[in-house]
Amino acid sequence: MKETASKDLLRIEDLHVSFAVHGQLNEVVKGISLRVPAGRTVALVGESGSGKTVISQSVMGLLPRNGVVHGGRILFADPAKEGKVIDIAALDRDGKKIRHLRGGRIGMIFQEPMSSLSPVHTIGDQIQEALQLHRPHPRKEARAVTEEMLRLVGFRNPHHSYDQYPFELSGGLRQRAMLAMALICRPALLIADEPTTALDVTIQAQVLKLMKELQSEMGMAILLITHDLGVVANMADEVVVVYRGRVMEAGTVDDIFRHPRHPYLKALLKASPDFDMAEGERLVALREVPPTAPPADLRHEPVLRAAPTPLLNVRNLRKTYGSKHGASIVAVEDVSFDILRGQCFGLVGESGSGKTTVGNMIMRARSADSGSVIFNDRTGPVDVLALQDEELRTFRPRMQMIFQDPVSSLSPRMTVLDIIREPMIVQGRGTDAEQKKRAVELMECVGLDPRFLSRYPHSFSGGQRQRIGIARALALNPDLIICDEPVSALDVSVQAQVLNLLKDLQASLGLTYLFVSHNLAVVHYMAEQIAVMARGRIVEIGPREALFRRPAHPYTRALLKAVPLPDLDRKLDFDVAFTGGASDPASWPEEFRATAPGSLEMIDLGGGHFVLADRACTARDVTAA
Amino acid sequence: MLRYILRRILIMVPTLLVTSALIFTVMELPPSDYFETLQAEMAAQGEHADTSRIEFLKREYGFDRPPVERYFRWIGGFVRGDFGYSFEYEMPVRDLVGERLGLTILVSFSTILLTWLVAFPIGIYSATHPYSWGDYGLTFVGLLGIAVPHFLLALITMYFANVWFGLSIGGLMDPIYFNEPMSWAKVQSILAHLWIPVIIIGAGGTGTMVRAIRANLLDELQKQYYVTAKAKGLPPGKALVKYPLRMSLNFFVSNIGDILPTVVSGSELTAVVLSLQTTGPLLLRALQSQDMYLAGSFLLFLSCLTVIGVLISDIALAFLDPRIRLQGGSLK
Amino acid sequence: MSATTHSLPPPGAPLDHFVDDAPFDPYATEPMTKAQERIYLASQLTLMWWKFKRHRLAVVSGLFLAVLYASILISEFLAPYNYTERHTDFIRSPPQAVHLFHDGNFIGPFTYGLTYTLDMEKLRRNYTEDTSRIYPVRFFCRGDSYRFWGLVEGNLHLVCPGEGGTLFVLGTDRLGRDMLSRLIYGARISLTIGLIGISVSFGLGIIIGGLAGYYGGWFDLLTQRAIEVVQSLPHIPLWLALSSVMPPTWSPLLVYFGITIILGLMDWTGLARAVRSKLLSLREDDYVVAAQLMGAKTPRIVFRHLVPGFMSHLIAMATIAIPSMILGETALSFLGLGLRPPITSWGVMLNEAQNINIVVLYPWLILPVVPVIAVILAFNFLGDGLRDAADPYR
Amino acid sequence: EPRDLSLEPPSFVRDIWEGRLPELAQRLPQDPRVIDLPAMGRAPGHYGGTMRMLMGDQRDIRMMTVYSYARLVVFDLKGDIVPDILAKVDIEQGRIFTLHLRKGHRWSDGHPFTSEDFRYWWDDVANNAHLSPDGPPLQLVVKGERPVFEVVDETTVRFMWSTPNPGFLPALAGAQPVLIMLPAHYMKQFHQRYADPVRLGALIRGERVKGWGALHDRMARSYRPENPDLPTLSAWMPTTKPPAEFFVFKRNPYYHRVDEQGRQLPYVDEVTMSIGTSSLIPAKVAAGAADLQARYISFADYTFLKEGEHNGHYHVRLWERGEGAYVTLVPNLNVADPGWRAVLRDVRVRRALSVAINRRDINQVIFFGLGHEGANTVLPGSPLYDSRYDHAWAQYDPALANKLLDEAGLDKRDDDGIRLLPNGRRAEITIETAGDNTEETDILELVGYDWEKIGIKLYARGVQRDLLRRSVIAGNATMAVWPGLDNATAGPNMPPDSLAPTSSMQFQWPLWGQYVDTMGREGEKPDLPAAEKLVDLAKQWRRSVTPEERRQIWEKMLQINADQVFTIGIVNRTSQPVVVNDRLRNVPEVGIYSFEPGAYFGIYLIDTFWFEDGNAALEVKRD
């Protein structure tokens, strides 16, 4: 590393930030100090809502309008300017100086990639704009540079994706676009706010590797905000732990992981799930919230867990999206699975492999091209895809969904109270007062302060929003909840709290989940049955143990290998493992490649464990490969 | 996209047919017809209309035929570029409209242009500096434009333009140029007169637009994608124009179809008050005297403008927002 | 509070291991203040009201409008004269000053007598103040009789001219009627016509546009064409046609309602299109999907979830449409289709002022533009306040 | 060769000199009509100048025909009919009319004006079934009988009926005259009978008309001079083809009138009419944009115009308007509503409504007392004037009105003090008005106040003229507002038609009028004795021969009308501002402004008006 590495690129000294809400000032950052040395990575971890995003916004000078920095300094020493120090906190909000820094010298990856992109511009346009602004290129070249960047962050077909609009992309793809936008200018400081939450571990590893490369290449400093302690362990040089706007503990990775001292940090480290957990073992959350039983009229009669009958049969779902150029994209192909009543069914897979689409189709939020979804009600099977208007409406409360994008799934003009009450109002459950009471309960369940009920969604942190979404989905007490990345934005302690809650509800009310997540440890903790998707198809499906212990499909194996662990002794080897897309069939042994259309078939490996392979293969061939 | 446009253009045909039938009905709706109007009007001045001539004219213009037949003749003529015959002026509508149409278009487009040129900067300023003195001041001025009735404004402006600048009262040019062919002097004279109607007709629209832009822009300025744009380091102006402004244009674009008809009909009364040589006074007069082919052709012409405007608006909307373009028609 | 403050090492120095040593209780919550407690379960409307109250100009405007609207309840009492009362000796009298001092002595509000001379050369009535006659203005007094709301006979007024004197604060019109009184009575019509008209047009616009935008597809196609047709029918012939359809036996009041509704019926298309196109893009958002998944019915989705996202525009348009309705009636009058006497309105009064003579000779007859402007400003500032109150980001 | 061009209008000199125009002697008829200006108390004038006028509508160019008032015969200021274009008219027994043309009289294109022009009109137009499906104009048909037409010689023609036709000459002298000749030499090219079919076809296509009939009709239009090619006999000939906003009329080199010095009239070289919104005309006039203007300015504009006199270089004069009343309220005796019909047919009600109006108040408020408070009848300018007609039931007497109404059975009132009709309904009258001037609405408002005092509620409703007429005929309108007698300065020689049911345009009895007009085919038979009597008298007038006879008939009719109050006149002899440029001479200080008779300025011989600095006027801006 170069000499400058010894200098501090960013120093935040005693920062205080407050927000005005309903005329009252709430201090959310209460005197935080931290530094980011050049060429190093500093991880900022902490509880959801503790002010991490606000700190990063302050650095960019992009606090929301009702936020004020009322104390402290943010010193930025630009290496390109011989280390001249600028106090960002003192700069004019939209002045020339800060504009020069933004994007050019300091790159930022926003926490909510799904909503941070303009819906009406192609991603290529938006990325290239940043490039042209700070590192002007001739037009043609610029496109080439942009496409190259897209490729680096894991777009399979950069040329095509350049012209896509954000709404055509899956959550992970949008996040990658966001990454590309921040990285394309090669900033001196990269602020990455949860940069990989929507990415599967293989892509995550690829992206992290890219960041590392850029770091070593240009001495880029990274302020990494993340909940994933595994990522912290693999990336960070120094760690700062914040809790409710103050620093609890700070030190080198070594200090933090090997000698945690503060009770909060200790709790954090304890709260993260891992693959070694025994069946039935419970996560230890910082705070335990007992699930409050819903009032009588909101409750279903308890379901006996003894007889695991399928609640949902999904058969041969298929979905294609038309695209701008007429060519259509097969997003989901021939997906079939069953979910047993009271079971949690995990769905993992590559980002962009069609998980959300599957969930949406089951929910009738998107139409399926073909296939069937049968919901086995107590009164008999219901063909979900065939339901019409009124039937559909009355059926709807039986299934609810937690959306992957917590921002756009909350009406921006309704207060949280209204948002949580809305399902109850729509379904006419309870009186006004009961509904309010239930809203308060639900807020507590998901670990949110009921005081927040009167606020609008935009004034929440990413994790808080996600929890509002969860609370809303629980409000109707459905039979089946489709959880699309429900905990991706939560710190591990809150995550543990929410996961425990979900488990408790499952136990007490017999809820059934379809659980989509990139966090394999979480899936491992939650799900009994797991399916792995890649390129729109389920490539492997089986009980948890079988899948984790004896993964058969190369993609599953790659996934498991790419999980970053919060253990300094078991770091990922970025260079070896992930040079190209693990989901690329070209990299799979030929048993798993389709030689002709329809040549692949689910091969039974015994014990309900299936893998997608050439129909000519036997189970043995597959396990041997 | 091309298919979409083609389909939209095809849809215009039935729309226009319905509109033309409606126009014809509206024209036929008053119980009397042109000839009665004529008789009544002449009688009011002590003149009398020669009944035998009226009979003769009625027959000549097919008024002894059922309305349906007349409608089809009229609409058939339209396709051939024959817009019918004005009873009142007793000449083909096409000859009558000539220069007036040009001037109407001139006035309308100048007005629209002025409206945009003024409204956009002000609206943007107001939205980016809300609750500032500038915002309040400009709001006030804009609202004045809405609040003062056009004709009063027209009257006052014109009177003082005459008293102070010696501009001839009313009209779009000095009367000496009336029958003259186009010349530089005539153009100058037109320009010297143009500003009054343009300001007056544009006043209300500008005020409205400023308010609308301000409101919509204020919403968009809060969106995360604008923060993203700023985070890239885009200068505020550029970021504003490319992201929030474009999003806030939705309302504007969706009403493009409305702009021309609004300006044209909004200017009718003003044109009468100001005695402009545009189609407005002619149309109003034709409507009042039930000179139905003249009025009808005008109206149909205006409808064509609207329908084309809506088409443009739809296409522009699709261009503006890919979500509408690509998912357009049906939900999911 | 923590005893240690976290301080950074000097640049480049290795980072010490810092641990906050304040006692740590994960369950501790910050105590809720009274104010916060009040806020957290407040309904959205209450919250909006609180926010609205902070917008001073809007509050002032709202109050102003409230006073105006309240005044139309008691126009008869507020107006110094009955608005139909003619004063043949004071035709087109200019506004009369109300004085307080006479010869340096404080008398209280009073007016001087008016003497009137006829200029037969120019056929003009000239009025001069006769300072020898003093008429103190009376308050809560008996004056012109009226029928309160056309029902109860009465003659109590807030102010009246002094006994034998006159009080034409805004002058008189060509029939010698007190302009101020006409303005006060005219507010009744003018202030309500806008509201009724706007209810009609906004109702139609939002409902039709909302459904078209939400459903899309053939429903959208059909409504779009309908809008096109309505839009392309210019207003004037429709006005002419519709007004000729209004039965002649209708009383002026019915005609007034007819006109209001016509005004409303003409005006919804633009709004419908704007709503539609906005919804076309909004409906793709996840929160709409979420609402669908709850089983919400279409109207609820449109009006509870989608339309609020468009509130700013609606409010802005509404506050602008009200004045245009007030004035739209003027345009109708211009075509001879407006209100007819004895009903009076600001539009009627302005229409009477559409004459170069008046602009030049009797400019006070243009005064009705002042209340029109004031009302428009007030509505707009009120709209601003409402917008802000509904704006979650502020 | 020396030529004397001293009498020539200077603007012609060049053309004459260069041979494009014959000299005066060849242009004038052998016996031109000589106007003796000094005898009229006017000054002989200078040639030259442009007289600017403002009009509100392109169709107003017909005012040029009206103003210039060149007719076969014309009314003079005494109300007598005198020859103008004709040299002489001989009348035998009131039924044989021999018209003598002036020898050497020419159309404005120089072609001789002869009896062929009459023949062409009579044979090929008036009696051509295609061009005139209904035959010759009504005024030429007496009791269904068409006249016998005869060409006596080159300059003499004769019309003969078997019974007297007293309406014939007044029709020829009308402001909107009945035309009985056309420039045959020009018109033949459009007539199927004479024209070369190929050329005619081309002309039809060129003009984009339906057929030769429409073409002929269009080309022959002379009242509204839209065809600049059509030869004329008027003082000025049109040069602008519509559509246009600016019309120029040039002097007719073959005009038949001369001043006492033998100089050909008119003095003014050119008349222009610029078309614009009528409501702007007062403002334009005040800015000095017109030299002679009365149309589109009203009494209400007087003060404003007066203020502008200095800047606009004009003076405003007040002429007297020639209608029987400025506005009248016309109760519809044929109204469909039986309740109202019965009430309105009761003369006491009509009288009550009339005397309940405070005419003085209206006159003061609106006309500064300059009008005259009286009924709708003939004016002092008429030889038939009698103040008794004028004063009949025109006094202000609410007590009398109440008494009359009580007698008529409207003696019950409701809580609001509104009377109840015998059938129990409230006595609310909706008056329909086509009024676009404020005076009319104001008057209605004032009448409304007055009537409220006698327990009658008045609502005014504005409608378009045609709809007004329609609703009157259909019996929907109870009462309408309309101007009074068109021709209130009539002499006994003019038809008294407007005093009796004769046409459906009469709003007091549209159906009766229609009945008489269509000879019983449509409408209803008059069934009020007074009305029947009037019909009778009108018929008598048609058969009358001597002026004395006619005078008696007129007087009887006026008497009946005054007594029966069929129309409620409010104010008459109101003032009409006439704006005259300071340099324009010979415009009378006072005059009667009426269409019939008089053709507004026509009877005052507009061709004798002249500009003080004639030539200089050419330089002024035309606005």
Ligand SMILES: Nc1ncnc2c1ncn2[C@@H]1O[C@H](COP(=O)(O)OP(=O)(O)OP(=O)(O)O)[C@@H](O)[C@H]1O
């Ligand atoms: N615009 C705002 N108005 C009011 N309060 C806000 C606003 N933005 C954030 N907050 C509050 O500030 C606190 C810190 O938020 P911040 O977004 O920094 O959390 P975070 O540490 O990034 O959490 P997460 O990990 O969940 O994203 C939260 O309690 C949040 O509710």
Ligand SMILES: Nc1ncnc2c1ncn2[C@@H]1O[C@H](COP(=O)(O)OP(=O)(O)OP(=O)(O)O)[C@@H](O)[C@H]1O
């Ligand atoms: N509206 C759309 N139009 C076109 N393509 C779409 C659309 N929505 C999704 N896709 C494409 O369909 C594929 C599957 O998307 P989906 O959102 O289901 O992925 P995912 O598995 O949920 O991924 P992630 O984990 O990143 O959220 C992606 O390639 C995406 O680009």
Ligand SMILES: [Mg+2]
């Ligand atoms: Mg955050």
Ligand SMILES: [Mg+2]
């Ligand atoms: Mg997804």
